[in-house]
Amino acid sequence: AIRITQSPSSLSASTGDRVTITCRASQGISSYLAWYQQKPGKAPKLLIYAASTLQSGVPSRFSGSGSGTDFTLTISCLQSEDFATYYCQQYYSYPWTFGQGTKVEIK
Amino acid sequence: EVQLVQSGAEVKKPGESLKISCKGSGYSFTSYWIGWVRQMPGKGLEWMGIIYPGDSDTRYSPSFQGQVTISADKSISTAYLQWSSLKASDTAMYYCARRRGPDGNDAFDIWGQGTMVTVSS
Numbered sequence: 321a322i323r324i325t326q327s328p329s330s331l332s333a334s335t336g337d338r339v340t341i342t343c344r345a346s347q348g349i350s351s352y353l354a355w356y357q358q359k360p361g362k363a364p365k366l367l368i369y370a371a372s373t374l375q376s377g378v379p380s381r382f383s384g385s386g387s388g389t390d391f392t393l394t395i396s397c398l399q400s401e402d403f404a405t406y407y408c409q410q411y412y413s414y415p416w417t418f419g420q421g422t423k424v425e426i427k
Numbered sequence: 428e429v430q431l432v433q434s435g436a437e438v439k440k441p442g443e444s445l446k447i448s449c450k451g452s453g454y455s456f457t458s459y460w461i462g463w464v465r466q467m468p469g470k471g472l473e474w475m476g477i478i479y480p481g482d483s484d485t486r487y488s489p490s491f492q493g494q495v496t497i498s499a500d501k502s503i504s505t506a507y508l509q510w511s512s513l514k515a516s517d518t519a520m521y522y523c524a525r526r527r528g529p530d531g532n533d534a535f536d537i538w539g540q541g542t543m544v545t546v547s548s
Contacts, residue, residue: 321489354534356472363522363541364464364472369534407472411532415488416462416474 322346322410326419332427339395341406341422348388349412355384355393358421359404367406368393398424429453431461431523431539438545439513446509447542449523456504457481460526462535463497463508467519477526478506513546520544 323346333339343353351371356364366375368384371391381396395402403426408419434448449461462477476487480499487497499506506523521542524535 352532356535358472363538364524364535365538366527366534366536369527369536375536409472409474409534411534414477414486415490416477418472418474421471 321415322349322413322417324408324410324417324419326408326422328422329420330423330425332425333398334427335398335400337398337427339398339402339424341393341408343386343391343393343408343419345389345391345410345412349410351387352410352412353384353386353391354409354411355382356407356409357402357404358407364407395424429525429537431525431537433521433523433539433542436543436545438547440548441513441515441546443513443546444509444511445513445544446507447521447544449506449508449539451504451506451525454525457501458529461499461506462524462526463495463506464522464524464535465491465519466522466541475508475521480504480506513544515546515548517544518546 325344353371355368358364372384383394385392405421405423407421432450457480460477460479463475465473475491476497478485478497480501496509523539525537527533527536
């Protein structure tokens with residue numbers, strides 16, 4: 321199975337900050353990577369697919385980049401509603417696998 | 428509106444069987460793969476497996492192969508996740524989710540609200 325290493329596991333930031341989360345795949349996955357946001361007690365929500373394509377309705381302050389093995393999620397100007405846990409997921413080959421998650425907390 | 432609605436929370440004893448459901452609406456249920464994701468309390472997301480309701484083609488994560496069964500009844504637009512003998516370690520929230528594209532590999536774009544399964548003696 322392809323392993324996904326996500327970092328950091330948590331971070332503290334302030335509203336207005338630029339935040340970057342990274343995922344590294346154990347082998348090349350082309351652009352078959354998605355990013356999800358999960359708030360406490362809620363189901364995950366798709367933010368980005370195909371590494372860099374914004375899902376409909378997602379604010380443009382979210383962006384994704386990368387291909388092959390290294391990927392990044394950037395939140396350009398953190399808003400209060402963005403404090404949540406973020407997961408990356410590869411869907412290049414079965415079994416699909418998730419990163420361990422990054423909890424974005426208020427500083 | 429495209430949505431997946433899951434069955435309600437369950438409390439079971441070890442050794443009991445269980446089948447939880449995920450009903451799709453607002454789209455062609457037979458044309459999109461449906462996956463299942465486990466989230467143990469306070470932990471991350473784990474991909475369990477996926478089924479294509481059109482022909483019941485199913486893929487499992489090796490971690491869950493033999494531990495659960497994924498099925499679907501296309502006549503009622505419903506996917507299922509079942510256990511024959513629950514363990515305490517099966518206590519978790521279980522989500523179903525729709526694969527975004529009908530063709531090729533793609534992300535999960537629509538998620539159910541989750542079904543909490545608690546296994547305790």
